[in-house]
Amino acid sequence: MKTIMVDMDDVLTYGNFSEILENYLGYIPDYDNIKHYYIQDILGEKKNDFFNKFKDMNMYDNATLLPNCYDVLKELSKYYKIYICTDYIWQEIIAYAGNNLKNKYDFLFQQLDFISPKNFIFAADKSIINCDIKIDDKISNIEGAKIKLLFTAWHNKEVAKEELDKQNIIRVNNWEDIKKILLENKEKKERCKG
Ligand SMILES: [Mg+2]
Known part of the structure; x- marks a missing residue:
């Protein structure tokens, strides 16, 4: 069986980080014009107070x-x-990253009841993971896979198709796109067998 590595943030869920940030800021940031990978980089000198x-x-x-x-x-x-x-x-509050690990585990455990928790991997460096297919919103995380699916996010949406083609990366905008790429042939074969 081929293996797939699936990223969590901005692929499985958006979480509620944006709401937390908006409540803190008191306004909705112009997400379309944020170029940072980490949205919190717009906080500037308020960053310490926010993370506290x-x-x-x-x-x-x-x-x-x-x-x-x-x-x-x-x-x-x-x-x-x-x-x-x-x-x-959490780079900014690394001593508390264990809280995030627990929250992530709980979310995955509750939401994905058909995936064994043994298949949850908590790792900052995803290059050590050797899966056939990788789905992530960060280009560096999908390098090395045979099939590389880049999930569209605010920070990668301007990467041109030619650039992605050069690296053999396929852009997907939603889970329907993933289904088309990874399932359609499988299901056809299944129907033929039947
Ligand atoms: Mg992500």
């Missing part, structure tokens, strides 16, 4: 999976071995 409050919050409280994510993943799990691989390190 943020360290005890759960980014996944009431968070939901992205549309179609559950069904597509469940269908994928019939044909592929699925590993969820997510970075939990």
Whole structure:
């Protein structure tokens, strides 16, 4: 069975980090014009104060999976071995990153009841993971895979198709796109067998 590494943040769920940030700032930032990978980089000198409050919050409280994510993943799990691989390190408050790890574990455990927790991988350096297919919103995290799917996010949406083509990367905008790429042939074969 081929293996798939699936990222968590901005692929499985958006969490509620944006809401927490907006509540703190008191306004909605212009997300379309944020070029940083980490949205919190817009905080400037308020960063320490923000993280001091943020360290005890759960980014996944009431968070939901992205549309179609559950069904597509469940269908994928019939044909592929699925590993969820997510970075939990909070660079700004590294001593408290264990809180994030627990919150992530709880979210995955509760939301993805068909994936064994043994397949949850908590790692900042995803290059050590040797999976056939990698799905992530960060280009450096999908390097080395045979099939590389880049999930569209605010920080990668301007990477041109030619640039992605050069690196053999396929852009996906949602879970329906992932389904088309990874499942359509499988399901056709299944129907032929039947
Ligand atoms: Mg991500």
